[in-house]
Amino acid sequence: MVGFLGPNGAGKTTTLRMLTTLLKPTEGTARVAGFDVATQAQDVRRSIGYVSQAGSTFSSAIAGDEVMDHGMLYGMSRRDAERKGKELFEQLDLPGLWRRMPKNMSGGQKRRLDIAMGLIHEPNLVFLDEPTTGLDPQARANLWEHIAGLRARQGVTVFLTTHYLDEADHLADRIVIIDKGRIVASDTADNLKAQVSGDLVDLEISDAAQVAVAGEKLAAIATGVEVEGRHVRGRVQRAGRAVPGLLRDLDGHGVSLDSIEVLRPTLDDVFLTLTGRSLRDAEAGEASDGDQPDVLEGADR
Ligand SMILES: Nc1ncnc2c1ncn2[C@@H]1O[C@H](COP(=O)(O)OP(=O)(O)OP(=O)(O)O)[C@@H](O)[C@H]1O
Numbered sequence: 001m002v003g004f005l006g007p008n009g010a011g012k013t014t015t016l017r018m019l020t021t022l023l024k025p026t027e028g029t030a031r032v033a034g035f036d037v038a039t040q041a042q043d044v045r046r047s048i049g050y051v052s053q054a055g056s057t058f059s060s061a062i063a064g065d066e067v068m069d070h071g072m073l074y075g076m077s078r079r080d081a082e083r084k085g086k087e088l089f090e091q092l093d094l095p096g097l098w099r100r101m102p103k104n105m106s107g108g109q110k111r112r113l114d115i116a117m118g119l120i121h122e123p124n125l126v127f128l129d130e131p132t133t134g135l136d137p138q139a140r141a142n143l144w145e146h147i148a149g150l151r152a153r154q155g156v157t158v159f160l161t162t163h164y165l166d167e168a169d170h171l172a173d174r175i176v177i178i179d180k181g182r183i184v185a186s187d188t189a190d191n192l193k194a195q196v197s198g199d200l201v202d203l204e205i206s207d208a209a210q211v212a213v214a215g216e217k218l219a220a221i222a223t224g225v226e227v228e229g230r231h232v233r234g235r236v237q238r239a240g241r242a243v244p245g246l247l248r249d250l251d252g253h254g255v256s257l258d259s260i261e262v263l264r265p266t267l268d269d270v271f272l273t274l275t276g277r278s279l280r281d282a283e284a285g286e287a288s289d290g291d292q293p294d295v296l297e298g299a300d301r
C-alpha cells in the first residue's frame, strides 16, 4: 500500500495518468507490473485497475450495467461480472443502487460506484486517485477497511493519492511525497517523521504580559520558537522528558498557562521540513482541476 501525497497541482494525477498509460511521458521510463508504460501499454492496462480522480461512469447509464460492462471488457463472463459486481455493491455499501443512474446518486455513492468499477476485474495492482475525497467519515473508514482487506486477503498492491494525511499515515506501508512535479520523499511514515526534529510544544499563556518571558524559557529547550497572540510554540526534542522541567521553570517565574499541547510530528510537518511550506498552505494556492472525465490522450487514443 503506497500513499502518494502532495499539494494541489503537484503532479499526482499526471503521474498516475502516465503510469496507467493514459498520458505519454515526454521523457524517462517507468515500469508497471513489470511492463514498460511506453512500449508495452497493452500489457500494463491488462494488469491494473484505475479509478481516476474525476471518475469514469457515464451519468445516464444503469450503474450495474456500467460495472458489468467494465468487467466483461476485461474478459469476465456476464455471470461472473454480475456476481462480482453485486458483491462489490454489497461491500461498498451501495445496496439497492444496482439499477440507478449515476446522475441520480449522491456524490459519495457515485465515488463508491467508480471504485466498484475499478475493482470488478480483480486486478493485482490498483491505482486510486483520491478515492476517499467527498466521502463522509463512515464511508471513508468503510472504504479503507475494504482497501486494506484487498491487500490482506488477495495481496493486491494499492497505489493511492489522498489529502487525508492521517489516513495515509495509518494505512500506507510506504509514503511518497511529490512537490512541483518532483518526488521529495519516499519512505515509511515512521522514518519520514523521524526526520522532523522534535515534538511541537504549544503553550497558551494566561496573561499576555508574560508571553515574552515564556518565550525565553521555551527557547532554552526548543528550536524555531514563535509567538502568536498568547500562544508560544517551538519544537522540542523528547518533549516527554523536557516539558516537566519547563513547567517548573515557568511556575517558578509566576507564569501561568491556560493550556499546553504536545504534538508528535505529522506527515504535514515532514512536508514542511522538506519544502518550507505546509501541505495545507500549499493547498490553498491552486484549485483542483480534476472535474474533467478521464480520456485517452495523444497517439494512444
Ligand atoms: N493536460 C494538461 N496540460 C497542461 N497542464 C496540465 C495538464 N494536466 C495537468 N496540468 C497541470 O499540471 C499540474 C499538475 O496537475 P495534476 O493534476 O497532476 O496535480 P495533482 O497533484 O493531481 O493535484 P490535485 O491534488 O489538485 O488533484 C497542474 O499545474 C495542472 O494545471
Ligand SMILES: [Mg+2]
Pocket: 012, 013, 014, 053, 129, 290
Ligand atoms: Mg489530482
